[in-house]
Amino acid sequence: MIVPVNEKNIARAAALLAAGQIVALPTETVYGLAADAMNGQAVAAIFAAKGRPQFNPLIAHVSGADMADKYVEIDALSRKLMRHFWPGPVSFVLPLRAGSLIHPLVTAGLPTMAVRCPQGIFADIIARLGRPLAAPSANISGRISPTTAPAVERALGSKIPLILDGGACAIGVESTILAIKGGEISLLRAGGLTREAIEEAAGQAVIKQNLGAAIAAPGMLPSHYAPEAVLRLKARIIRPGEALLAFGANRAKNYEKAVAMLNLSEKGDVREAALHLFAYLARLDKIVSKTGGLIAVEPIPQSGLGEAVNDRLARAAAKRPPSGF
Structure with missing residues (x-):
């Protein structure tokens, strides 16, 4: 069911998420299919609705660096870039903290997790809940990502209780994903934040990960974002x-x-x-x-x-x- 963004429906979406349901939410990049990142059944519902392979990890969306700090270890360079670009279209793959309560389905069993602070009502809902939301794009796995609420409904409408309609997404492609190790910045997925902007803020080059490299973050499958046609x-x-x-x-x-x-x-x-x-x-x-x-x-x-x-x-x-x- 598509509903407009207003206080009543934001509260309704937050209540569904708190109860372990999945909800489609708008971001500045594409629409996301969100669930409580600490609730295994809720996260499993994302994989089931999308038909997503469980070896493909998810991004945990947070309300800011303070929330991210509870679940991942943030190095100095990542923190600097977070200050510069969050909230915004960039995710960071960082080591999980010992004892993190993030469900292993989110990380696909990896010792790292991708975190992002989105713009707009998505971040407001996260802050209201007080916990991260796992959220891949709200589409059938491997298919074209949705940039409008009707596109979500066509793909997944029968599988999710609520689609919050925030209009067309402002950017239209998913977040950029970075991994920082040994002071080097690796681009795991190009996205809504450009390489040039990252290099200017960091004062150093960004190394590109090759297509088909080992999966360390969402969006790294060689075949992805595909229409039916070739x-x-x-x-x-x-x-x-x-x-x-x-x-x-x-x-x-x-x-x-x-x-x-x-x-x-x-x-x-x-x-x-x-x-x-x-x-x-x-x-x-x-x-x-x-x-x-x-x-x-x-x-x-x-x-x-x-x-x-x-x-x-x-x-x-x-x-x-x-x-x-």
Whole structure:
């Protein structure tokens, strides 16, 4: 059930979460499927609703660094970046504190946990509850992430009691995930906070983790964020039966023959492209899934949020796991 954001419905969402239920909540990145991170049954309900493999860890969302400090060990550089960017679209993978009451399903049994302080009502609800909320994107596992409440309802509406509608997400891609070890900053997942912004705040380079590396945080599966249709990236020419996900002012050859076309940003703005990415993929997927066609994607620059956009597209285009994964 979709309900608007108001005091009554915020209280209702908090009460459901306190009672061990799962609730879909808006963030500045994408909509999250939230549950009490200390309640094993509630966290298990996230995995069941999404069909998510339990070896894929979740992010624990907190109200700030003070709450995070109760559950993970925060090094000086991570703390500096938290002060600079929280609340905001960046998560930190940090060692769990001894005796942490976070349920092991959240961490997938790893000795570390990803933590993030989101913007807006999500953080308000966490503060009201006084405990972290585990929350992956509110979609079927491996599929396109939702950036609106109706997108959540189409994917999971029959499986969750409440979807809090905060409108379209402001950023449109998930949080950036960082791990800091030995004073080095590793980028585990590109996301809503750019590499350039992190490097400027930290005063040092950020090392990129390779696609397909061992899973240490959410969003690291090689195949993820995928539509039903197959994607063909960096397309310079459009083939028969393909839809086109365009970018900028210059078109691929034969673009006029595409069965459908949506432009992520006519003015070539990667921030606008990130905002539209998942919604436009879903719209094109609905069209080509009827004909068995592909979605061709024009080249997108790597700069700024383009790194996150290209990361999502690469995972969406990767070889799919076997059925039932």
